[in-house]
Amino acid sequence: MERTKGYPAALDKKLQDTRLYLEDSNPEFTKSVKAISRTNAHMCYQCGTCTGSCPSAPRSTYRIRKFMRRAVLGLENETLIDPDLWLCTTCYSCSDRCPRDIIPTDVIMAMRNLAFKRDIVPVNFLKTVTAIYASGHGVPNNDVNRAAREKIGLSRDPPTTHTYAEYMPGIRKILDHYKLKANADRIIKEREG
């Protein structure tokens, strides 16, 4: 028994029915993605230009083309639970070149929005929210940066909330309005205890 540990489970997984069933498709998902992204998310013809342009694809399992396919077919669940959804760098290279004039980057953004509604979001993204709430920056300035800035003749802090802290209440008001901070705190707590 000990010696076969893991094998039956692995075999079971291999033998799972992986076929696509009509029930897997939710046409409403295609519609929401289209509405939120404001691009023709249903028009992808799977040419591969996006993945071929993507800096993330060569070094990860992230395939923008696969997400486009899921958008077309309305495969809501497998889209939203796929951790790859969070590997887009939002460089917009794919959007520059898509021959169907779709903006795949915005499709990813729309999918992330829908995932967030189900509390699916990686903790590091949530920590970015916390950082913005605290400093107005997703990546706050640090001493290494300050030194570098000084070296090339810039002020130690940029002319942002780092210099004008009086704008912070406004930023917090916006984040609070959308309950972003509260939700981030709640989810981080649930995940990390």
Next chain:
Amino acid sequence: MAEKKKTTTKKTETKKPITKKAAPVKQEIKKQAPAAKPAAKPVATGSTTQQKPRVGVFICHCGTNIAGSMDIPTVEAYAKTIPGVAFVDNYQYMCSTPGQGKIEKAIAEHKLTGIVVAACSPRLHEPTFRTATKEGGLNPFRFEMANIREQNSWVHMHDQEGATDKAKDAIRIAVAKAALLLDLFPKKVPVEKAAMVVGAGVAGMQAALDLSAAGIKTYLIEADTSIGGRMSQLDKTFPTLDCSQCILTPKMVDVGREPLIELYTYSEVHEVEGYIGNFDVTIRKKARGVLTPTEATARGLIGGGCNGCGDCDAVCPVIKPNAFEMGMKPRKAIYINHPQVVPLIYTIDFDSCVKCGLCVTACGPEKLAIDLESKDEFIKVKVGTAILATGYELFPIEKKEEWGYKRFENVITGLEFERLICASGPTGGHLVRPSDGQTPKKVAFVLCAGSRDNTGNGKPYCSRFCCMYSLKHAHQIIEKIPGCTPYLFYMDIRSFGKAYEEFYYRIQDEGAKFIRGRVANIIEDPKTKSLHVMTDDTLLDRPVDMEVDMVVLASAVQPSDDTNRTRRLFGVSCSSDGWLLEAHPKLNPCGTTTAGVFLAGVCQGPKDIPDTVASAEGAASAASIPIHKGEVELEPYFASCIDEKCAGCGMCVNLCPYSALALVEKDGRTVMEVTEAKCKGCGTCGGFCPGGAIWMNHFTTPQIVAQIDAFLLGGEQ
């Protein structure tokens, strides 16, 4: 009783007037004194002095196309209440034989004076129902169509009540007009026994050969200095791989020899006037600087003229890129495209000639072929019909910056590949890298380069022959360069033609590699000038970075440069992508909406050579029909002048876009006169005339006013 009545009406209404008209019309054209009967009638206009109208209304279901979106019984019941309506019926398919039979029968039985069919569009079935009206014994122009399909049931599919109401309106309006329709008689005009073909690629050549074989004098106009078009630039042709020049040259020679073909190269259409049967075309023969033997003889230089010896070419000091060789070979200011040109006559490119006169000396006193002062000539010809065959050019693929054309030396287009692989091309048929002259070992082919592209920077359509020629290119390098592998980057291989899929099989079997992914971008190695092709192998689901020696872009195609100007001269429309618009994409692909003008080859949309030749033969056949018939009928929609009302101000004369109007003296007064054959019935003059003196046949003021009243007053007069 009814039967008897029917035959008599037929005689008086249709046969008699037409035979009566047919003869005098021809004389009338010569006399330039048209507008006889139809104009005489309407003088007593306004209130119709006709017999009391008895209109028959026929409502078509069009299967469920119409009946599925509206309540036909309600519409029918309503139609019966419209004043002037004597009979109403409905049927599943009015255009069918039984449907048409209903019209014919009802005309006799109910003594109808006008017919309304509520169905599809006049574009589709007006001719059908006019014929039925005529068969029933009425003048065919006593028919009016109410469109309740395209403009109603199809757009209001989900609004049954609204569609029903709209159909009632449409029928009421049509009845108002039908009650006032008058008998009209189409005019017949003779057709000039000559045709014109514009563009002498394989399409234009084939069309001209067919027309001349049918005994028709044909003017073939080619913008370039020689004929053959793109096909003469190709090395081999898919799927049979015969040598393009070998199959094209005999045709080119035939075109040059055929006495019925009058060939104008280095020429363009300058001006077109007239209409089917009688197009007056002005040809601009561009200053060529070199005389043909015929032209030399005409100038009294017997035995002179260019014999193609090329002595001038040898001495000319000006060097320019040869466009035929895609700029990859030099030519002189005095040049021919390639050694097999038809006609074999040199041409001086006056934009680059420095007029040094060296060629004149070299040409010598016997031939005296060169005239450095030659000027454009304008030649007027008359033709009955015309075919446009202006072909295509490549989309400027450098606009898709990600593939680096014109930035990276070893990225070339399919047409450049044809010249490089061709034995008569700039490298004698050796495919080499432009950067270093080395023979490539790995060649990437980028399919759909700029085609199937909706970004606005590219073409939304499939260019239709690039899949196949890329397969051909793959074969050519496997055959010519041992050890060289072609990689075809594709989205779909569209090998739809006869023996095309088999060709795809053969090329894969020969060793070509197919990677299903559209190329995202190409990066050049600055040192080796090799190229990294980046894409996604969509079947493996893996990003690809493939280093190759050379890249061939299967660039999209677009209508040739001068197509737009030329088509405007002939009144032909184009679709939003610039390809010339056929009369009907399925049922009339060679015709246009301008009577007497036809389309052949790629100017109508991308086609390979088999389809191009088939379309050219179709166009030639269609263009020869009016010529063989000898005369054509013109729709009698022309304007007529009501002399009593005309003040002779002449303001309409300049407004007419077809120059159909003139002022003449009649009974001591100056009045306007219409040349009916020129008038297209556009209505510009009729709408303008301040005195209301212009009567637009079939769209008369009383008819239009009645229609507006019927709509606005909801039937109350």
